[in-house]
Amino acid sequence: MMLDILKYWAQMGVDGFRADMAEMVPVEFWKYAISQLRQQHPEIIMIAEIYRPDLYKPFIDAGFDFLYDKVGLYNRLNDILRYGQAAESISICWKMLDVRDNRMLRFMENHDEVRLASQHFMGNPFKALPAVVVSALMHRGPFMVYNGQECGEKATGAAGYSGDDGRTSIFDYTHMPSVQAWINDGSFDGGKLNKDQLELLSFYRKLLTMRRDMPAFQTGAFYDLMWANPFPDGNQNQSRPLQFYYTNPASH
Numbered sequence: 001m002m003l004d005i006l007k008y009w010a011q012m013g014v015d016g017f018r019a020d021m022a023e024m025v026p027v028e029f030w031k032y033a034i035s036q037l038r039q040q041h042p043e044i045i046m047i048a049e050i051y052r053p054d055l056y057k058p059f060i061d062a063g064f065d066f067l068y069d070k071v072g073l074y075n076r077l078n079d080i081l082r083y084g085q086a087a088e089s090i091s092i093c094w095k096m097l098d099v100r101d102n103r104m105l106r107f108m109e110n111h112d113e114v115r116l117a118s119q120h121f122m123g124n125p126f127k128a129l130p131a132v133v134v135s136a137l138m139h140r141g142p143f144m145v146y147n148g149q150e151c152g153e154k155a156t157g158a159a160g161y162s163g164d165d166g167r168t169s170i171f172d173y174t175h176m177p178s179v180q181a182w183i184n185d186g187s188f189d190g191g192k193l194n195k196d197q198l199e200l201l202s203f204y205r206k207l208l209t210m211r212r213d214m215p216a217f218q219t220g221a222f223y224d225l226m227w228a229n230p231f232p233d234g235n236q237n238q239s240r241p242l243q244f245y246y247t248n249p250a251s252h
Contacts, residue, residue, distance in 0.1 A: 003033045010037060016045030019064075023050045027058045034063030047105055053096065060103055066142055069104035072096065073138075077108065077131040081122060090134065091226040101222075106135040109146035111170045117152040120166030125152040125200055136207055137217050143208075150204040151178035151190075151197050 006017060022030065034046055048064045050056070051071050059067060072093040079085040097104060108131060109116055116132075117125040136143040147153075148168065153176050158164045160172030168176060181192035182201075190198060211217045 002029075003036055006033060006037050007040065010041045010044055015043070016047065018047040018049065020049055022048035022059065022064070023052050023055050027055065027062050030059065030064065031062035038063070056097075056100055056103075060100065064103075066103055066105040067100075069093075069097075069106050069141070072104070073106055073135060074108070074113075077135060078113075081128055081131050088226055090138075091224050094138070094222075094224055102140040104139065104141045105144055106139065106141060107144040107146065108132050108135050109149045110144065111146070111168065114166040115153055115155040115168065116149065117154045118156070118166030119154070125149075126196075129203065133207065136211055138222065140217075140219065140222075143211065145204065145208070148176045148179045150201050151182050151193060152200045153178040 009017075019025075019030070030046075030048075037044055045066075046064045047066045047068075048059050049068045049070075050059060051068070053071065056067055073090070076085070076089045076093050079089070080087055094101065107113075108128065114121045116122055116128040122128045153168065155166050155168045155176075156164075159167075159169035159174040162169055162171070168174065178193070178197060181194075181197065182188070182190045184191035190201060193201065
């Protein structure tokens with residue numbers, strides 16, 4: 001049974017599980033399985049891939065630590081980058097989450113989505129960095145960097161059954177040229193990355209270090225000042241810059 005599989009891998013040293021399409025399994029199962037698993041492994045981390053906001057609370061109550069923020073923040077940032085949608089829609093994502101935003105896992109790439117550097121997306125990973133920064137720093141929940149994202153992996157060409165769609169295959173053996181360049185024949189020093197890839201890698205290092213070490217991003221509270229932005233031409237659908245304010249709860 002699934003619980004036995006979870007226990008087996010936890011005993012082998014796996015410290016967390018990401019449940020694929022967790023919402024397709026009754027929440028009652030997850031509540032039972034997670035409670036049983038944590039009797040032996042209380043520190044285990046459970047992440048749910050979930051696309052139904054109406055199930056966020058039940059799945060958190062069932063024991064999941066984090067939930068995919070796919071239909072909220074990821075989709076909004078995707079629409080802004082690719083289709084020129086108004087950035088003010090980000091504000092709606094934040095408000096809808098209420099007090100659960102620190103339980104949401106953010107990302108700009110994963111195995112299901114098109115690579116940022118792909119010609120099917122931005123074609124240039126640097127153009128996506130504003131969205132990456134928002135995803136990484138706007139909330140206190142975890143931020144996921146997908147394998148090769150930090151090196152600008154393009155997922156060029158057909159890989160397995162998915163064809164040439166800007167995604168790295170999840171079904172077949174394939175390769176990621178940017179990751180191979182970082183591995184550099186076993187040196188793992190990025191020795192074969194080009195100038196742009198090294199610059200991108202440096203940016204991600206700085207971003208993740210800032211997120212980890214700066215109290216404003218690590219433990220600070222967040223409040224959206226979008227409501228205070230003016231409407232210079234009376235058009236409330238106009239895309240405007242976001243304003244952010246961070247404060248440390250410990251100071252209050």
